[in-house]
Amino acid sequence: MKRKLNIIPLLIVAFMFFALNGYVLSGLGTLNQSTWLSPVFWVFIVGLTFALFYAIQQMRIQGINRFFQIVSHTFLIIFTAEVVFAIVLLLGDVYRFLFSVTGSFNGNGFHLLARSNNWVYFAFAMFCLTIALFAYGITQGKYAYRVIKHTLYFDDLPKAFDGFTLTQISDVHAGSFTNPKAVQKGIDLINAQKSDLFVFTGDLVNNVASEIVPYIGHFSQIKAPFGQFSVLGNHDYGDYAKWPSEAEKIKNLDQLKAYHNTLGFKLLLDEHVELHKNGEKIILAGIENWGIGFGERGNLNKALANTATDDFKILLSHDPSHWDAQVKNYPSNIQLSLAGHTHGMQFGIEAFGIKWSPVKYRYKHWAGIKTENGRYLNVNRGFGFLGFSGRIGIWPEVTVIELKRK
Known part of the structure; x- marks a missing residue:
């Protein structure tokens, strides 16, 4: 009926x-x-x-x-x-x-x-x-890349990592790009930061793995001494496209994971790695997408298995709603979380002391640094764009974070 x-x-x-x-x-x-x-x-x-x-x-x-x-x-x-x-x-x-x-x-x-x-x-x-x-x-606005720098201070940062820097981008959405030369300027800007570590916090494509193929040569240029790491975002799973079968959808996701490796990105799927320097270490963990209304796939317990409560941890988690729901009160200290997802809605104003975007009515924290319970969250405004083929007032972002010991 x-x-x-x-x-x-x-x-x-x-x-x-x-x-x-x-x-x-x-x-x-x-x-x-x-x-x-x-x-x-x-x-x-x-x-x-x-x-x-x-x-x-x-x-x-x-x-x-x-x-x-x-x-x-x-x-x-x-x-x-x-x-x-x-x-x-x-x-x-x-x-x-x-x-x-x-x-x-x-x-x-x-x-x-x-x-x-x-x-x-x-x-x-x-x-x-x-x-x-x-x-x-x-x-112009959708390729008007900005470098935004933050210096964060921690009591428990290992001494060897005092002054350690990381560059974060998020939400590439390669299927939306139409100007390879403009994208290359963004890549050059990332490499110009000369950070110790590079991380990507999800949404490499809009729907289909093949969208990244024309830009593999661009993003594979990104290099950092301590490596390049990534996680998946909600768009990477192919949930918003029609597939002939579930098998084809799974095949697409497997291909996308393979492309992360081709780019030189170590994809963290509910797992962690140890970064060592001068006999000390920090934990870098990454989970599959976990977002209220966008699929709660990630398993934080699994990602942090066999880590100590007092280890210094950085978490890659695409959706900032995960931080409010689980991370900020997690029993084991997660000193810094890195997210994206919101794009700042690609529209708003951040000038003259004003910080506003319509996305604020959906997300408590939608851009920049937030601190609570002695823990930090950074939400990157996104490298690419989706839906509206442009940006007004909320520009594409390359984040550089320096870790300092108090």
Whole structure:
């Protein structure tokens, strides 16, 4: 029996969408009262909407293609810019309404003030600025790699590792790359840090192991004296792709694991290694993806088996929700955890003392360093991108952490 489609939510969304566009058109009409404005505006909006529906239908059959990317990104940019325009315009309309009401209370009669052209021009300027920001994020921002450095202090860091450095990247999502030369700049930036250790915290691909093949020559250049280590992320398991059989899905995962080895990455699957220096050691552990809502595969107990409570430990775990759920209160001390996954949603602001992204409403800690119970967590903002082919305000990150003994 087919499930009945509930049309009411669709009607509500459609009404809100066309109400938004009608309000935007009213603002544009303040600046330009030409008779052609309204029909041209609606032809464009309706045409773009139908193109999006068609692109979605084709994407379900053929997968994500160039047409879908162009249409979906155009729709996203225009829609976001319209929301910004409408918010600014609404502030002006509310002000003029309230001012008119105040005037009526003073006995001047109620005459709604006309919109200020200057305010509408300001709203339109914000509309254009939004489009410009998205254009920058798509063409430049997604490859605008940043090095972010942290120095962390520990009472129990072995003396031999005082000043030890590690470079972390996360969320490569190789299937999204379109510019090998830009990716190479990121690789050069990683190697330029000359860290003692390199770690990768998951999501090498979007869905299919073959996505990394064109970039094996790039990522295999990464070298560090104490080695290159990695873990899997939620996208690496192929959970978001359709497979002819479970056997094909498993084969894909096995191939991806083999590619880690080809890259020169030691893949840690619920296991640990000992890093030795001048007769002392630290533990580097890595678990399979463990994330609330994204598969709780990893086994922390297994990864730390046969380690001592007072060993100095660094944990690679893709999803930061694992830290809150298990790691920060784990009986055996895990001094530093390294995660990724959030991408900072590839959109937000980190400037002038402000740190905000919509992803904060999903994750308690979504970027940078957090400390609790004497333990540290670093969430890398991601090296690549997914979904939205760009970054605005949350730039791709190469993290460098220096360990210091107090």
